[in-house]
Amino acid sequence: MPWLAFVGLGLKLKDITLEALETLRNANTIFLDTYTSISPDINVSSLRRLVGKEVIPLRRRDIEDENAEKIFNELSRGRNVAFAVIGDPFIATTHVALLLEAIRRNVEVKVIHGLTIYTVAISYSGLMVYKFGRCATIVYPKEGIFYDYFYDVVKENLKLGLHTLLLLELDVDNNVFMTANDALKLMLEAEGKRKEGIISKDMKVLVIARAGFPTQKYVYGKIASLIRENFGPPPHTIIVPGKLHYIEEDALKRFLIN
Amino acid sequence: MPWLAFVGLGLKLKDITLEALETLRNANTIFLDTYTSISPDINVSSLRRLVGKEVIPLRRRDIEDENAEKIFNELSRGRNVAFAVIGDPFIATTHVALLLEAIRRNVEVKVIHGLTIYTVAISYSGLMVYKFGRCATIVYPKEGIFYDYFYDVVKENLKLGLHTLLLLELDVDNNVFMTANDALKLMLEAEGKRKEGIISKDMKVLVIARAGFPTQKYVYGKIASLIRENFGPPPHTIIVPGKLHYIEEDALKRFLIN
Numbered sequence: 276m277p278w279l280a281f282v283g284l285g286l287k288l289k290d291i292t293l294e295a296l297e298t299l300r301n302a303n304t305i306f307l308d309t310y311t312s313i314s315p316d317i318n319v320s321s322l323r324r325l326v327g328k329e330v331i332p333l334r335r336r337d338i339e340d341e342n343a344e345k346i347f348n349e350l351s352r353g354r355n356v357a358f359a360v361i362g363d364p365f366i367a368t369t370h371v372a373l374l375l376e377a378i379r380r381n382v383e384v385k386v387i388h389g390l391t392i393y394t395v396a397i398s399y400s401g402l403m404v405y406k407f408g409r410c411a412t413i414v415y416p417k418e419g420i421f422y423d424y425f426y427d428v429v430k431e432n433l434k435l436g437l438h439t440l441l442l443l444e445l446d447v448d449n450n451v452f453m454t455a456n457d458a459l460k461l462m463l464e465a466e467g468k469r470k471e472g473i474i475s476k477d478m479k480v481l482v483i484a485r486a487g488f489p490t491q492k493y494v495y496g497k498i499a500s501l502i503r504e505n506f507g508p509p510p511h512t513i514i515v516p517g518k519l520h521y522i523e524e525d526a527l528k529r530f531l532i533n
Numbered sequence: 534m535p536w537l538a539f540v541g542l543g544l545k546l547k548d549i550t551l552e553a554l555e556t557l558r559n560a561n562t563i564f565l566d567t568y569t570s571i572s573p574d575i576n577v578s579s580l581r582r583l584v585g586k587e588v589i590p591l592r593r594r595d596i597e598d599e600n601a602e603k604i605f606n607e608l609s610r611g612r613n614v615a616f617a618v619i620g621d622p623f624i625a626t627t628h629v630a631l632l633l634e635a636i637r638r639n640v641e642v643k644v645i646h647g648l649t650i651y652t653v654a655i656s657y658s659g660l661m662v663y664k665f666g667r668c669a670t671i672v673y674p675k676e677g678i679f680y681d682y683f684y685d686v687v688k689e690n691l692k693l694g695l696h697t698l699l700l701l702e703l704d705v706d707n708n709v710f711m712t713a714n715d716a717l718k719l720m721l722e723a724e725g726k727r728k729e730g731i732i733s734k735d736m737k738v739l740v741i742a743r744a745g746f747p748t749q750k751y752v753y754g755k756i757a758s759l760i761r762e763n764f765g766p767p768p769h770t771i772i773v774p775g776k777l778h779y780i781e782e783d784a785l786k787r788f789l790i791n
Contacts, residue, residue: 283656285550292648293554294547365656367663374659375783388653388745390550393662395646398541398623401632404651405625405670409695410663435689437667487646525633 277303277350279382280357281364281374283389286487288316288325290390295359298387299326302357304349310335310447311368312361313510315488322359330359335448343373350382363391367442395487396440396512401526402481406517408432410440413458413513415451426465429515430473436518443511452509455482459502459513474498481514481530482506495530504532535561535608537640538615539622539632541647544745546574546583548648553617556645557584560615562607568593568705569626570619571768573746580617588617593706601631608640621649625700653745654698654770659784660739664775666690668698671716671771673709684723687773688731694776701769710767713740717760717771732756739772739788740764753788762790 280298284291299305299322307319309332323330337345349356364370364386377384397404411428425441432439443453459480466474476499484492484506492506516527538556542549557563557580565577567590581588595603607614622628622644635642655662669686683699690697701711717738724732734757742750742764750764774785 289552289555290550290646292543292548292550296551297547363652363656365659366652371659371780371784375780375787378787386657388548388648388656390646390648391652394621394624394649394652398621398646399644401623401629405668407667409666409693412663431693435667522629522633526629529633529636 276383277353277355278385279346279350279377280355280385280387281370282357282359282387283363283391284314284317284322284359284361285390286362286392286395287314287489288321290487291325292387292389295387295389296326298385299357299359300328301355303354305330305357305359306333306346307331308333308338308358308360308368313445313447313452314361315485315490317361338373339369343376346373347380360389363389366391366393390487392442392486392510392512393440396483396514399486399491399493400481400483400514402438402514402516402523403520406436406438408435408437408439408517410442412442412444413453413461414444415453415457415461421464421468423465423469426469426473430471433473433515433517438517439515441513441515443509443513445510453511454509455484455506455511455513456502456504458511459498463498479516481516481527483512483514485510486512493530494532495527496532500532534641535611535613536643537604537608537635538613538643538645539628540615540617540645541621541649542572542575542580542617542619543648544620544650544653545572545747546579548745549583550645550647553645553647554584556643557615557617558586559613561612563588563615563617564591564604565589566591566596566616566618566626571703571705571710572619573743573748575619596631597627601634604631605638618647621647624649624651648745650700650744650768650770651698654741654772657744657749657751658739658741658772660696660772660774660781661778664694664696666693666695666697666775668700670700670702671711671719672702673711673715673719679722679726681723681727683720684727684731688729691731691773691775696775697773699771699773701767701771703768711769712767713742713764713769713771714760714762716769717756721756737774739774739785741770741772743768744770751788752790753785754790758790
């Protein structure tokens, strides 16, 4: 019986694990999800060079609208399939539905985990993982609707003294890559609407640009200063710290600007 | 100037990334942290075989009590040092203090991230990462003191409909590896003391044994049933689900026992 392997690649090409590489090399057909995330150097041609065989790009509609028939067709032809994904296959992506469909169809499934922004961003910050409350994503207003869900998450976490990891909207198909500058503006805009005294220009946050990439940049400071900084290209991430332990204070000092 | 690389190895030998392997091979001296975590197959001899050079084990006291002089002595002799760690170097370990000390001493620092239980356990569960509240660790009573901190974390998360990742005490130096069975008993014991109606025998939780290992096992069911199950050797982890989305319900059904 053929197998379907969900293969997490991590954030950049050198994040690939020995297990991922072995699985890709043992697959008959390799698909690459090209729509849920971006990487400085993972793409169809770099992966093809690394693995030494053809890599077929998949877009969102190939998975969602067409019920992933491209994948299941290969399996029904008896071929072992690797579905490669930037990051981890089931952290912050929509691939769980595909996993369940494969299980429903009695396909043998393998899962190879990969490095993900969720722990990479936190790790180097020096903030303690058990002090993070739930995370949220900041998205642009759409059709006149302003989404302030993230405001409630930050508020709820701060009330408990917890840190908040904020991911920023990233939609590769539609070429949307939110910068930290835009996210900070939306944070102040949310405060302007809600007026609950949660976010202010004097609030100190950590901006993380390209976590895990060779050009990564961590900058800590007041929103008023950060909003004018140039962090370079996305992806960007923000951490709103809660109550800080003294080691966490020390860790953040490394990244402090005026 | 010599460098100090913090190298995350992931949970098992095949989780090693290309970057970690390259960094270990470029180091003059390789230390392995042998005390913060356990792995089915990462140890001094397997790492030595993989990398092709000597690997020196470090115990907790080498890092904490002796101010990591073994590491800084090598650096002062002009040698590039890799400090290898199971998992990720700064997620759930005490290595942030060492990182800050290296920065204080103007040592060039590199950080190579590794797979960690925090996202591996969540990923395959199919539960949504943005619905996890803060996590906690269940520890054994010590000198007559019962630690029920985890009870408050579960309570607080459930109130918000959030899931809770519970790590179980693991102290390699003292040979303590808590099983899920013991953890479930401590959860019921905490309820017996607190009587706030948070945890009960009928509560359904997910037990994860050896997440990310080839022998991993995910089992979902009522505490009353799980408490009698044999999950095999540690490490074990528990997830207490909050309010479930229907895709999360479907994902958990895979692991259901009566």
